[in-house]
Amino acid sequence: MKTVLVIGGGVTGLKASSELAEMGYNVTLVEKEDYLGGQVAKHKYYKLAPDLRLAGEVIDPVIKAVENNSNIKVYKHSHVAAVSGNAPEFKAKIKNSKGESEENFGAIVVATGFEHFDPTVKQEYGYGRFKDVVTNAEVEEMLNPGGPTNGELKRPSDGETPKKIAIFQCVGSRDRQVGNPYCCRVGCVVSTKQAIEIKEKYPDSEVYVYYMDMRMFGRGWEELYGKAMEEYEIIFTRGRGAEVTLKNQQLSLRAEETIMDRPIQHSVDMIILAAGMAAGEGTIEAANVLGIKQNDYGFLEPKDDFVSPNESSKPGIFIAGADKGPMDIENCIVEGAAVAAKVASSLKN
Amino acid sequence: MSEENKNPVTEKIESAKGGHFYKEIMKDFRIKESLHGCLNCGTCVANCPAAAFYDYSPREVCQMMIEGDEETIEEYMKGKIWNCAQCYSCKYRCPKENSAADIVMAMREIAVREGLAEEALAGYTRIAKLVLTRGNQLAPDMLSPDAFPDWGPRMIELSSKKMEMREELFKGFPGMNVVDRAWAAEDYTIFEMQKIWEESGALEKVGTVFPFLVDIVQDDMDDKRDEMEVKINEKKAKLEASKK
């Protein structure tokens, strides 16, 4: 029986590994960090949209399924340094602090995921300059009781609980200026979820969302959006956050209220940037090592988006999850299972 | 216009909508690069200094051109375009890289051509004249205290002793110490520039606002034309020779 190499231990890679193992394949999972769970674990996501379920409820069983399966060998803190050969006879060099080993594989699955867009590039938002401008990922960490602020939303500058909070949508997405014209596909639902979490915890706070479109296409998303407006009185203003400056030593944002046709200024205590998804260094590294095609934005390109969505440009190398472009967890899990099936069928032939 | 420069968005609209002004504006090839569809996000307006103080909106500029909304276009042609500060803040930050600034520039050109700019250009004669007869746009002489009373007492002091001050400053730098223009461009150089205005059709356009200026320039050119054309012909011959 052939062994399958899975690169990346996020939701996608985990799901793919356990499905393959259950089908009887041996799996080697290589993860560059010293933990499993990908971005969900890294940023300590607390509750997931749209049901506000605890992230742990979803991710922990997936991790356990991998850790408890004797057919799966997990290398943490490791990376794939070189790959040679062709399908179905690959040789891969796996490197970590303990040394280097070379193993044979019948197929390779790339599930290296995404990275949060770095908002320092959009200097007009003052991220990195004004302490109270934070990212949505940082807010995930704060809202988690096991996180750095024990579950409290606090202004990094003075540790106070902010009263007026503005959320900027589409940071680093839908923006030719930063080279990312695509939609991040989770920012809208994540912001709505975070706004509700904040209002639930601090009913006196005011939360304003600055948006162009609220893209609520997932299961239960539109309902969540309705709830945010009706039950939580979150204010959605149609206009993209344009600039963050200081006014009387307080954060001041500029935008246009595009429905009323007027430029506005708004002083707030904290600004959350709904930073989108960008192709991560890990994905780019994997693409280079394996010699598979990336699209113009750096994400991995399927052989055919419709007909063979999980095949890379090279036979025997498969791709899945958020390394192909922005994707939510539900779909990542579907992708993980789908790629496992595709690998299995290819190894049968 | 070559095929690859065609912008499908503007191309489509072009054939569908708009009146006279719209069609004139669309002829400017810069428009194709200045409109890539608009998200109506308001980033341009929020960053626009003109929108902060006037009834003016770069988003509206983009939208009216996308829609071919002649009524709004006319409103802009007849006045609002002159509010724009040409700062390009809209272009720098638009997530679609649209440029209201360039659209406004194309519109200003047309406003001049169609005789709609008289009011906007009242008080602009001196500069236009300086450009066309000296090859400069500003001269120390123009900064007289009566034109700029709000620049304060030091300005008055300055303008009274600028001659001596400049002499001191530009000792050893020929051509720099003049007050009726910014620097002493040679007659031949000025003639070359006038010829550019003439050949490019720009001089004719000046005539729609400042007809007397065209006469001045043409008289000026005629005075030296024969002498200058000899020089130009020498230059042409030299260029030909260098090509061989």
Place this chain on the structure above:
Amino acid sequence: MSYEINDVKTGINHAKGMNYHVHDIRAEMKKLEEEGEIKIGRIIGPYKEEEVMYGIKKKIPLDMHYQHKSCGQCANLPGVPRSNFYYRDKLGIKYYNDMQQTSCTAWNYHASGLGNLVQLASVAARNWHRAYEEGYNFTIHCVTSFGNYLEMRHLLVSNKELRDAVKKVLASLGRELVIPEEIVHDSEIAYALRDKIFEAADPKRIEGIKRLRAVEHYGCHFFKQVSDDIIGGKRPIVVGGLASHLGVQMEEYSKWFMCCGFGFRHILVNREFTRSAQNIKLKAIKEEVDPDMILVNCTGCGTTFDKTQWIQKAVGEDYHYPVIFYSQLAALALGAHPFKEAGLDFHVTPVEPLLDKMGIAYN
């Protein structure tokens, strides 16, 4: 809040190896040259490479500088062109102060709409050709000209119709279309020469400079009109970069991006607009930093900041920030007389307190 100039991240995501939307004008120019469509006026003598957007390298010429002038500076802030000459003399850089050049006429164009693109591009190309035929590198003092020349280069490269029309006009003058390999602003050159300026500087002057705190303001046509060809990437760094290298403590203020209110026509016929915009900027500068000076690289902004502080008294504000150009700072560092050689006495907002703080005598 103070910042290190190198901390300002101005790059773009493209660094990650993406191809989307990379605009490489240099490659396009080379292609046109191969096709015989244009000539490129290559950099002469030594140059230094500095990174611009998309990680592309821009060649900054270090010698043989054709001085393309600014009419606004020469008429109104003559200390600036004088300082440009001064720092070159001190560093032994050869330059050409040509009287066969004209103004770029872009200030006129943006203010009035008089003129057209063929005219504007032909004026640009005629000036470029002057540098070419004299064997010098074209360098630019004025930000309006700089933005205009970047734009004209772009339009000439991307549009054959315009190119042909301009070639025809040039032919009638016995000239040809030679686009400079690089369109370089003088502040970029001063930045590229920062080590040399520092080495050649008068240590006493540097000591004075180290006492200063400053904010910077860049001309809109320096970085917004065409935003992918300045050193540093999207956000400019050259003025603050030079100043902090010489010892100035650079400070950040939140309204750094906003237009100064010059507006090309507003400064002439609509100064209420200019003053209102100025008040917003100056207020932020005062509240957030209260610096010793405002550093600029643009003719229009320099004029606006210098000339409209006094009148703010009318709205109950008292501003008094000397407005200093990058090259005036460089000249002062190199030992220039503040009035006779850096022309600071042409400024309307008093510079004396600044000179006192630096320990420079001026009378």
